[in-house]
Amino acid sequence: MELSTLKYISEKREKDFNKLNIYSLEQLVRHFPRDYLDLSKTTLLKDAYHNDVILTRCEVMGVEVNRYARRPFVKATCQQGGYMFTAIWFNQMYVATKLTRGEYLFYGRVQNRYGLACQMTNPSFESAQRNSVLKGLVPVYSLSGNLTQGIVRTAVRQALEKTRYLSHIPAPLIKKYSLMPLSEAYRKVHCPANFAEVKAGSERIALEEYFLLISAFKVIKGGRDDARMRQYTVTRNQLNGFISRFPFEFTAGQKEAVEAVFNSVHSPHSMNMLLQGDVGSGKTAVALSGIYMAVKSGFQAAMLAPTEVLARQNAELLKKYFPDFAVRTLTGSTPASEKRTIKNELAKGLINIVCGTHAVIQSDVVFKNLAFAVCDEQHRFGVAQRASLLEKGEGCDVLVMSATPIPRTLSLIFYGDLDVTTIKDKPRSRQDISTSIIPERKYGDMLAYVAQQAKLGNQTYFVCPKIEEDEEGTIMSVTELYEDLQAKMPQVRVALLHGKMRDKQKNEIMADFKNKKFDCLVSTTVIEVGVDVPDATTMIIYNAERFGLSQLHQLRGRVGRGDKKSYCFLLIGSDSEDARERLGVIKNCTDGFEIAEADLKIRGGGDFLGTRQSGKMLSEIKNLKFPVETVFTAKAIVDDAFSGWLDVGELARIAAEKYNELASVAMN
Secondary structure: OEHHHOOOOOHHHHHHHHOOOOOEHHHHHOOOOOEEEEOOOOOOHHHOOOOOEEEEEEEEEEEEEEOOOOOOEEEEEEEEOOEEEEEEEEOOOOHHHHOOOEEEEEEEEEEOOOOOOOEEEEEEEEEHHHHHOOOOEEEEOOOOOOOOHHHHHHHHHHHHHHOOOOOOOOHHHHHHOOOOOHHHHHHHHHOOOOHHHHHHHHHHHHHHHHHHHHHHHHHHHHHOOOEOOOOOOOOHHHHHHHHOOOOOOOOHHHHHHHHHHHHHHOOOEOOEEEEEEOOOOOHHHHHHHHHHHHHHOOOEEEEEOOOHHHHHHHHHHHHHHOOOOOEEEEOOOOOHHHHHHHHHHHHHOOOOEEEEOHHHHOOOOOOOOEEEEEEOOHHHOOHHHHHHHHHHOOOOEEEEEEOOOOOHHHHHHHOOOOEEEEEOOOOOOOOOOEEEEEOHHHHHHHHHHHHHHHHOOOEEEEEOOOOOOOOOOOOOOHHHHHHHHHHHOOOOOEEEEOOOOOHHHHHHHHHHHHOOOOOEEEEOHHHHOOOOOOOEEEEEEOOHHHOOHHHHHHHHOOOOOOOOOOEEEEEOOOOOHHHHHHHHHHHHOOOHHHHHHHHHHHHHHHHHOOHHHHOOOOHHHOOOOOOOHHHHHHHHHHHHHHHHHOOHHHHHHHHHHHOHHHHHHHHO
8 A cells, every 4th residue: 555545644745755765554564663762761961971872851942043054954952950952953944843942852862072062963852741642662763854753653553554464474383383463563563562562573573574584595495406417527636736836724624615615516416505704714715726626627617706806806816826727807897899709708618717797697698518606705696696607507516605704503594595614713824903992082193103004005994884974963974084084194195985986986996005006995884895905904993883793893804914913993983881892892802703693692683684694685674673583483483384384386486576686596
């Protein structure tokens, strides 16, 4: 049903909902609260840490409107027991019509740093007189345009009454596992009486999502024809001879991974393996060993990377270690005439190894006898892309690699269509990166250190969580930081990189940084997966408390790629004990798997397994808070369902509709 069927939803308001990707009642009830106000608990402003998000009761003394500033704003002067502060709203001029003198409940982020005037930026607010109407917990939603919390709450309550809720879990299993009806779960999430109801509703909705996702993986894995089509002739002695070309001895973990690949390519079944390892664990060397097994046996191999710069870096390695084989690079920027030549030679079998980006899996790229394919940084390639690779070579062996470790028990569920091999140790030559939490008073000293390192030929990454200017004024954008660093360090060459740039421009900037045309690179997390820059020795991360621990560990791994001592500096925008405790895990631990376990424990299933780990597939439930045990319950229900309860073909159709990324795989 369309949004226009609801009361009070004008065409203008409907467009504001559309900006949140909400076009139907189903999408509206799946617009889950980002937080809740507990009206029984308020915090005094004088007791709040800088950047804390709080609910506080205060008196509005006056309202000022400035429509002509660069960022038009409404400012309220407030007091709380004689303690004066201001609340400010940028680009939300409607606030002036909603706010008058009197008592209000404000919910928002506090800026209270080093004796400066206390301020709340873009807080939500309710008249204190309505406290008798709003009971229990009050949901707080993400907004757009002129939408207010009241408008969204009213719309959601109407949608809950009009929407039907269909569970895809068989009724006998709903009864067996004592699962509440989905209608009740949605009501508990949107209209809870207490946090216990929020938890129960969130778990039930998350369980439904994971039931479909895990089922889809199970359909894919169970329906795959994995009979081996090509017999490898490479021997262990030949493989050992290839490994001896590396200027270092393989670690125990690398040797075990190579052995797993060797055994797999000599088995009766084709390989579909995830190679999971911490940053710097030597996964690429294992991948090259696998490629050698294929080309030495007379077959072709392909290596995919998510970016052109990384593809070219991999191509250089391949040419170094495969001097007797034809290695070519195929990317989106490869000239048309060269593309035609490469495609022709691949089809004839004249090229042994091709290294490239998504261009390799285009429909007009045909191999004569592709036997082994590698996906570098697998989380940039979905299930459908891996399926496209499989189609390039009948019975093709596929090795996908990830430097984002997650607990093994979860990887067996999440990577349900893959066999998992893990490298837990690191090369002995790789140094640990010293990590420090930098307070604001040391910021100038840190920049002086960066300038000194630039003179010595060492390079620095600066990472921000956002591209755009932040409405709350609490997060510096990459463009603001870029301009600020140019002003404060005029002698240092600074480059800017972010995800909204064209691929060609991003590739050029990364290549120039690697070639030392710049001393510093200001970027968003697009450099989380990137090229090796041996002279990059310092990683500086702004508002580090806003990142997951595993992501911080990934970013930290961008430095220390050479033989120089490297450092990671974490700048925090919150003085809270929680923020310092979380970042203390990164400061004191360098093991990615330990960090992943801690990250899972701290963040819970919703955030850890949401958009950061699984792309778009689980983005709708990112605001739900539920324990990771919910995922294991979903796995148990799936196992039960597949033992005889389900029509697997129908489930494949449903899963494909739900997760577009799985569509071509599940339906086939």
